[in-house]
Amino acid sequence: MRGEYPEQALLKGLANNDSKAVETLYKEHFGMVQHFVLNNNGSYEEARDIFQEAMIALYEKAQSDNFVLTCQIKTYVYSICRRLWLKRLQQLGKFSQPMDGFDEVVAVEEDLEAHEKRNADFAIMDRALNSLGEPCKGLLEGYYLKKMDMNSLAKDFGYTNADNAKNQKYKCLMRLKKLFFAQYNIGE
């Protein structure tokens, strides 16, 4: 199964959004997680969500500067998923018996904590962006997320010139800032 890519190269590929690396990781580990979730009261959809969440956690870890993975990717992914699924089950009140599966588990609490913080930030930003409404949301997304230049954005949105669009973008950004920090600081 492995061998095509050494694990480090795979992780580097993942950190750079290399589609081949993402695909390889997906193929290698999805089955294990799906099996685990299905065997523990879960559905196909839940298995997918849990696995993708774990992949995101791995991705974030791989992207961080001080990144070290001291175990096999498989063990790491399994540990994350196991932890996430246990938590989900507990939330649903479905948790009844000890889970079966691979015994090898590594401590992932810290990583998960960081991951959950990012999850929360993501949710706040998502809400803030969505409550801006159009064209603000589109403008900001175009400029800050898609890194489009002001001229094409102005054209797309129908502004007479780039300066007007830019002006509008700043107004939008100020609104976003307000919305985001209001939520963000409550969240703290």
Place this chain on the structure above:
Amino acid sequence: MDDILLLEAIERYLSGDMTETEKDYFEKLRRDTPEVDQMVVEHLMLQHQLEAYATRRNIRHQLLETHAQLLQTGEINEGGPVSKKAQIIQLFHRYKKVTAIAASVGGIIALFISGLALYFSSSVTDPKLEQLGRDLEAVKQKQKVQGSIINEVKTKIPQNARFLSGGSGFLVESNGLLVTNAHILRGTGAVVVNNKGEEFKASIVYIDHERDLALLQIKDEEFSALKFLPYTVKKSNANLGEEVFTLGYPRNEIVYGMGYLSAKSGFNGDTMSYQVQISAHPGNSGGPVFNRNGDIIGVLSTRQAQVEGITFVVKSANILRLVAALKVADSTYQDLKLPTKSALNGLNRESQIQKLEDCVFYVKAYGK
């Protein structure tokens, strides 16, 4: 409007688009105006957050795409319309545990049924009746389970003889005369084991197949006679509904059972025995059946096959007849007197059992 200009300046400053002079001027402004400084910090944070948001959104999107793509190529699946083979594998994974449980339950039931079949197929003259002797196989099995093979090594069964069957027996004379069932004694001799696990050699002194009773005499120097036996052997018939109890060796350890006299006659109206409602197992055969006062009313011998708890007990009057016959047949027993003292009357059951335990033996018959 000022804010927007400032924001633009901050953005240019942060992205490094400012010229050196602009930058110097802006940094001085930051130092001198805390509000501007705060705005820069906030903007930086917001930018980071927006970047993280973008990154997260991208990887999410990428993962969803990869998922969809792999689903399409069949390299992963979610139980949807996939090939039959893949479906079966999925189902297998999903229900592996359930299947395993079901299979093991099935196995247990099968074992249980075959066990029952074996149990009820033991050879008795009447297929509806079962003798309660323990035959070799059952005993062997139990010994394995209880790890008492060491006992067998030290056994007093002669080396060239085989252990054939086992049951229970009890003393009717304090120096070692025992009553047991005739059907237990299949071989040529027997050893008896007391409740402490001590083995004594014994010989068959009288056997009456018609009554299914036999008398064994312990002939072993290691056996010390009891001071007296705490029970009598009743001449008269027991009453219907009387509470009875038994002690015996369905295991290698003495086992107590309790029941009541449910009919004055035995199987098919046999007047030589009672029907007793009591749970009995192979190995209980030959065991004493006591009444409430601890006196002997019979010898547990057979049970009705396939009906739990219906047991037949040879009436104690038959013991008396047997002993009388022995006196005639063997002159050494001329002066034999059966116990006459009921010492257990009024005692609670535990105390009764404590005194009775020493009088009940595990009988092992051997032959060539």
